[in-house]
Amino acid sequence: xxxxxxxxxxxxxxLGEKFFLAGSLTKGESDPMPKASSIPLYxxxxxxxxxxxxxxxxxxxxxxxxxxxxxxxxxxNTVPDTYLIDVRTRAEYAFVGHPFRAYLFxxxxxxxxxxxxDETYTYQLGPENKAFVEEISKVFKKTDNLLIMGRDGSRxxxxxxxxxxxxxxxxFDVVDGFEGPEFPTFGDEDRHKFYRQLAxxxxxxxxxxxRHYGWQWWGLPWTYEIDPxxxxxxxxxxxxxxxx
Numbered sequence: 001x002x003x004x005x006x007x008x009x010x011x012x013x014x015l016g017e018k019f020f021l022a023g024s025l026t027k028g029e030s031d032p033m034p035k036a037s038s039i040p041l042y043x044x045x046x047x048x049x050x051x052x053x054x055x056x057x058x059x060x061x062x063x064x065x066x067x068x069x070x071x072x073x074x075x076x077n078t079v080p081d082t083y084l085i086d087v088r089t090r091a092e093y094a095f096v097g098h099p100f101r102a103y104l105f106x107x108x109x110x111x112x113x114x115x116x117x118d119e120t121y122t123y124q125l126g127p128e129n130k131a132f133v134e135e136i137s138k139v140f141k142k143t144d145n146l147l148i149m150g151r152d153g154s155r156x157x158x159x160x161x162x163x164x165x166x167x168x169x170x171x172f173d174v175v176d177g178f179e180g181p182e183f184p185t186f187g188d189e190d191r192h193k194f195y196r197q198l199a200x201x202x203x204x205x206x207x208x209x210x211r212h213y214g215w216q217w218w219g220l221p222w223t224y225e226i227d228p229x230x231x232x233x234x235x236x237x238x239x240x241x242x243x244x
């Protein structure tokens with residue numbers, strides 16, 4: 001939804017979380033604000049200051065606005081100055097695939113270190129890309145709409161926070177990511193654990209695999225092809241030749 005040039009996520013139940021337009025009243029709901037005569041002057045002043053600080057462009061937002069992949073795709077097609085930033089690693093971008101028109105800016109790199117967690121082995125992510133914000137700042141304006149996408153919403157959340165702290169004003173966290181979570185996600189922690197226990201106990205097909213939600217799950221366009229226009233800028237620089 002586009003309101004005064006700003007994209008606002010519509011009402012939805014997203015991965016167990018609900019997002020509503022702030023300040024709206026449902027039908028039949030009374031306004032809880034008491035009469036003006038009963039409100040102290042200092043309270044009115046504080047309220048006005050709070051509203052002014054909340055206006056777009058006055059201060060940086062405290063958190064990125066959360067959207068789903070299908071909303072991100074709609075923004076790319078309908079909202080000017082909107083760009084999709086893929087914060088996964090180079091290997092994920094190249095071999096797992098990536099959305100069309102997704103700019104690669106890795107937030108972390110693979111370490112090559114094999115680690116064991118519970119009964120599962122995995123190669124660890126890290127360290128963080130220290131040039132992440134700097135490289136993005138060379139390409140995009142602080143007022144651009146930046147849609148931040150990772151694998152499942154974990155890295156995108158961290159990357160979005162760093163961009164907001166750096167002064168980017170319109171940052172959106174694509175919470176379902178490119179591949180999606182390993183199993184449907186629920187905001188209620190008890191439900192979240194309970195359904196996973198049921199799936200594991202009954203050996204449900206697909207448990208532990210991704211493609212639950214996510215860019216690919218929605219059937220949005222993606223590719224394996226590498227377009228230099230969208231690749232991580234430092235990778236395009238020719239390596240320095242060793243001195244003879």
